[in-house]
Amino acid sequence: KAGVTQTPRYLIKTRGQQVTLSCSPISGHRSVSWYQQTPGQGLQFLFEYFSETQRNKGNFPGRFSGRQFSNSRSEMNVSTLELGDSALYLCASSGQRNTGELFFGEGSRLTVL
Amino acid sequence: SQQGEEDPQALSIQEGENATMNCSYKTSINNLQWYRQNSGRGLVHLILIRSNEREKHSGRLRVTLDTSKKSSSLLITASRAADTASYFCATIQTSGSRLTFGEGTQLTVNP
Numbered sequence: 001k002a003g004v005t006q007t008p009r010y011l012i013k014t015r016g017q018q019v020t021l022s023c024s025p026i027s028g029h030r031s032v033s034w035y036q037q038t039p040g041q042g043l044q045f046l047f048e049y050f051s052e053t054q055r056n057k058g059n060f061p062g063r064f065s066g067r068q069f070s071n072s073r074s075e076m077n078v079s080t081l082e083l084g085d086s087a088l089y090l091c092a093s094s095g096q097r098n099t100g101e102l103f104f105g106e107g108s109r110l111t112v113l
Numbered sequence: 114s115q116q117g118e119e120d121p122q123a124l125s126i127q128e129g130e131n132a133t134m135n136c137s138y139k140t141s142i143n144n145l146q147w148y149r150q151n152s153g154r155g156l157v158h159l160i161l162i163r164s165n166e167r168e169k170h171s172g173r174l175r176v177t178l179d180t181s182k183k184s185s186s187l188l189i190t191a192s193r194a195a196d197t198a199s200y201f202c203a204t205i206q207t208s209g210s211r212l213t214f215g216e217g218t219q220l221t222v223n224p
Contacts, residue, residue, distance in 0.1 A: 004155070033212070043201065043214040056211045090155055099144060100205040100212045104155035 002027065004105035006091050012111045018079040021108045025072050025093030031055075032074040033102060034066060037088040046089075049074055078110075086112045119202060119215040127223050132189040134218040136202030137182075143205045145178055145185050146212070150199045159187075159200075164207075194224045 005024040013019050025032050033056075034046040045058040049068035066076040072093075078085055088109050092102035120135045136145070144163045148156040162169045162178045162185065169176045175188040189196055199217045206213070 035214075042216045045211055045213065048211065088153070092156075099161060101146065101158055101161055102148075102156070102212055103158065104148075106155045107153075109153070 004091060004093050004103055006089075006105035006108050008108060009106065010109045010111075012113060013081050014113050015081055015083060017081050018077060019081060019110060020075055020077045021089055021091075021110075023074045023076075023091030023093075023105060025074070025091075026095065026103055029093035029095045029103070030072050031094040032068055032072065033092045033094070034074070034076050035090045035092065036060075037090055037107070038086070043090070046076065081112045083112050086110060119200075119218045121218060122216070123219045123221070125221040125223065126192060128192060128194055130192055130222075132192050132196070132220055132222070134187045134200050134202075134220070136185045136187070136215050138185075138202075138204050138215075139183065141207045142180075143207050145176075146203045146205075147174075147176060147185075147187050148201045148203060148214075150201065150217070152198075156201065189220075192220075192222045194222050196220060196222045 007022045031050045033048040036044045047066050048056040052068045063079045068074045088107045090104055090107045092104045094102050118137050126132055142164055144161055146161045147159045149159055150156045160171045160176050162176050173190045178185045199219050201217045202215045203212045
């Protein structure tokens with residue numbers, strides 16, 4: 001069974017630009033969560049999608065958005081990038097809502113210059 | 114804010130020694146999970162312990178949970194250089210479905 005796939009793995013943007021990150025969950029998993037990881041803030045929850053609906057949202061500004069498609073693939077978008085958005089963005093899928101066990105992708109490393 | 118706090122923040126040991134990491138959390142939980150992350154990579158699920166369990170084993174891993182103290186510990190026995198990684202505890206609160214991570218313990222196992 002293929003794991004969670006995130007693209008791109010690395011990208012460099014400049015302030016003010018926008019970025020879209022993609023995540024393909026494990027086949028059969030309908031829940032996709034996104035996390036931002038930085039050295040200073042650790043792992044911060046961004047949002048969770050289940051069957052194309054946003055089920056949970058973290059404390060991030062409206063510049064951070066996401067969506068999920070009917071095939072469970074998910075994208076997240078960050079508009080008007082700031083230097084502080086430089087981070088590792090991790091996507092995780094889950095097949096069991098009652099346990100919450102997550103399967104993570106390798107992440108997308110975003111650098112904002 | 115993070116649900117869990119881990120202790121120590123960093124731990125350096127020699128190969129063959131045991132490594133113990135602790136996690137404390139703030140609210141009632143459904144379960145507590147431990148994850149491992151190699152530098153710059155994604156997280157890998159190690160073990161899950163439910164709120165009604167006190168101890169669980171998986172290979173060289175032993176996890177304990179004390180809900181009265183809102184704390185958990187992860188013991189890695191007979192550590193290997195390949196165990197070098199960051200270890201995170203994560204909890205799901207009884208009132209929600211979101212997995213919240215602690216700040217992690219950076220474990221270094223010296224050969």
